[in-house]
């Protein structure tokens with residue numbers, strides 16, 4: 001195949017039950033895309049045809065709707081009698097299946113980070129009323145490090161019964177007890193179970209329940225609890241074991257009640273990493289901390305992930321000068337933890353705390369040459385500082401820039417009011 005519509009095919013990426021996926025070039029947007037082309041027969045014939053057609057149409061219907069950094073974006077969809085395809089974001093590294101093999105397991109902390117990103121993506125999908133219903137390592141694509149994107153939301157629009165999914169997908173390995181017995185419909189709670197199974201597989205290199213046939217696996221899902229992942233691999237902490245077992249609890253009421261609760265448990269595990277360890281903060285910690293800062297209160301999920309992408313985070317000891325009066329500066333800062341003193345000459349102008357920003361004139365001045373810093377900012381305690389280059393914010397999305405503009409305006413108003421008060425006291 002050389003072209004699919006306006007797209008130039010580069011090579012085949014893989015194939016699933018209902019079609020092939022190709023890497024192609026979008027000549028107008030000038031980017032590489034992945035195109036899932038349905039096998040015409042798979043959509044037409046028999047009972048299975050109705051199932052695959054429904055999955056395909058559902059996925060196509062999501063074009064442009066599910067925009068999240070950890071969800072594969074659907075750009076375009078064409079569903080015609082002859083020819084049906086879905087154009088989506090190309091994710092370079094393939095699926096997480098390759099990390100489920102004993103010799104290629106990821107570190108438990110990387111798995112916790114990946115799971116947290118899945119949790120945030122699924123929490124976002126839930127705000128749009130969507131349940132994934134087909135979570136498995138083969139539906140999670142991987143680009144770099146712990147960067148992942150969930151794919152295949154085709155089953156997420158609730159038009160097909162779960163019975164159909166069991167018969168068509170074959171393996172019930174990721175299905176919760178109440179789904180395999182037909183006692184409940186799919187919900188975010190059964191997705192939490194499925195993500196627990198994914199986490200288990202990535203940690204242990206094996207599924208929680210193995211059996212010679214589907215019936216044996218279903219029997220175990222309904223009647224037994226798996227051994228914790230740490231039985232199969234060293235280096236898994238009791239906390240991580242507990243999270244997996246809670247997500248996979250047989251009783252739905254004993255699982256995490258919400259994605260928020262699941263995410264908070266994952267974030268908690270980082271607090272117990274050796275305190276003086278000189279490691280970079282994880283994205284889980286950064287995201288969770290940023291959400292608590294007043295500066296980002298109005299930032300929706302997507303814009304917060306964008307901030308993480310364009311910022312650098314660093315820890316500083318007390319008495320470190322972060323910026324110096326008179327220097328040129330092309331970055332601004334948001335304090336994520338600790339205290340800093342703002343001074344001009346010998347005079348203290350202000351003391352700032354978590355959630356405050358400084359150095360924002362580098363962005364607001366809009367000059368070609370970075371402006372001079374008008375004050376010195378020195379840490380007075382251990383600090384966590386978020387640094388953003390003015391030019392990176394200028395290249396960010398319009399919605400992200402608007403949110404920053406609003407925050408900076410508020411900060412400037414506060415400072416003006418402060419200055420007026422001080423003036424009135426002096427006069």
Ligand SMILES: Nc1ncnc2c1ncn2[C@@H]1O[C@H](COP(=O)(O)OP(=O)(O)OP(=O)(O)O)[C@@H](O)[C@H]1O
Pocket residue numbers: 013014015016017018019020021034036072088089090091092094095138139141151152
């Ligand atoms: N957006 C993408 N970017 C890069 N590779 C992709 C992308 N989507 C799919 N692939 C590759 O194509 C393969 C087939 O994907 P597809 O979703 O059709 O099938 P599947 O999920 O493996 O099976 P099924 O059709 O049963 O859901 C994947 O395993 C993956 O390697």
